[in-house]
Amino acid sequence: MIPPIGPGTKTAHHVPVDLGSLTVELPLIQVCGVRPGPRVVITAGMHGGEFCGIEAATRLAAQLTPEEVHGDVVICPVANPPAVYDGRLGVSPLDGVNINRVFPGDPAGGPTERLAAWHTAHLGAGADLYVDLHSGGIDETLRDFVGYRLTGDHALDARTRELAHAVGIEDVIIGRTAEGGNSHAAAARRGIPALLVEVGDRGTRDPDTAARLVGGLLRLLGKAGVTALTDGSEPMPVREWLWACSVTAETTGLWYPALTAGDEATAGAPLGHLVSPADGTRTTVVSPATGRLFYGMHALTVRRGAELAAIAERKVA
Ligand SMILES: [Zn+2]
Known part of the structure; x- marks a missing residue:
């Protein structure tokens, strides 16, 4: 895992990740509170062309200070640089692989599998809450939602449900199992409360949508006991759905x-x-x-x- 930094500190830098045929640089912001608390990991930019999550992650990272944080918040706003910067697609231009279908990854596999494995080893390990921010891609329409997977561990599922509702996005979609290669599913299988948050679509980058997402993330961090910061926005009443097909x-x-x-x-x-x-x-x-x-x-x-x-x-x- 990314080692904790000293209490009361904040760092922001790029981390080199060896993908075999090339090395990519992942932006990483870490805020370690002056008081102890949980470790929260937030990723965005697993897919290219999904801009709202990246925008919200960077805004949140800029806003959080050690004085206002309990515990440790690790934010990676561009989790898959080849897909984000080069292709702006759901698949990586390096190998045509959708990273969100190959978690937990393979450290000896192709470049995208190696990148997923790095996330699993360095960001997923030790997390008390994992949040992966997505949007509809440039070629997708999407209605905002929060998703999570049932694991069969009733205490974990109940905690994850509570956190999913805390975001305050109207629609919460429940996956019946934690199977599959999605990052949040793989984290759930390891016992970590894990959420998929999907906001914005068709390449939108409008500031209001990103600000709305930041408001939801602050509510989530509040529920997790990380911060009392709020943007003052009200959560929407939640309705639950089950993934169908x-x-x-x-x-x-x-x-x-x-x-x-x-x-x-x-x-x-x-x-x-x-x-x-x-x-x-x-x-x-x-x-x-x-x-x-x-x-x-x-x-x-x-x-x-x-x-x-x-x-x-x-x-x-
Ligand atoms: Zn996505």
Whole structure:
């Protein structure tokens, strides 16, 4: 893990990370409070083209001082520099890998697997709370939400639920298991309360959206016992959802969505159409579930396997 710095100190620098074929520099801000408390790790920029999380992470890092912090806050606003600076896509231009599908990573693997492994070893280890900030990408519509995974450890799940609600974003989506290569899922499997926070979409970088996210993160840090700082904004009443499904393109072609993020999807009804750019052949893509579309493909051009829509169903209390 990143070693604690002395109480009452704040550091900001770039950390070199060896990915085998090249070395990348990760920006890292660490704020160690004058008083003891939990260690909170916040990452943003796992994916390229998701700007609000990066903006909010840097604003939060600038705002926190050792005098106002209990414990240790570690913020990495650009967790995946190749994807963020070079491709501005969900996959890394180094190897075409989506880092958020390969956690906990592999220190002997390809560059993106090595980067995930570095995060697991250096940032995940020793964390009492892990938060990964994402947005809809440049080519995605997204309705803001907080996500977390059920682990089967009832005390951990209850604590994570409490923290997820504290952010004050209206929609909280629960994943039924902690399986898979997402950073927050991998952290949950190691017993760390872990949240996915998704705010903003389609490459937005507007200051109000980032400020709203900072307000939610301050509420979260307050609930975690880290700081009493607040931006004065009110949390929204929370509704819970269960992840239902993700729908991917079965052919490469042109995508004409029928729904956008926030719309209600109905099982068996069209989510949109895939059209061949050669002969206009039209394939209807239907929803496998009834619920709400939380993110969807906005781009006209999609390749086979691209994620077209993700749907969650309302959780019955
Ligand atoms: Zn993302």
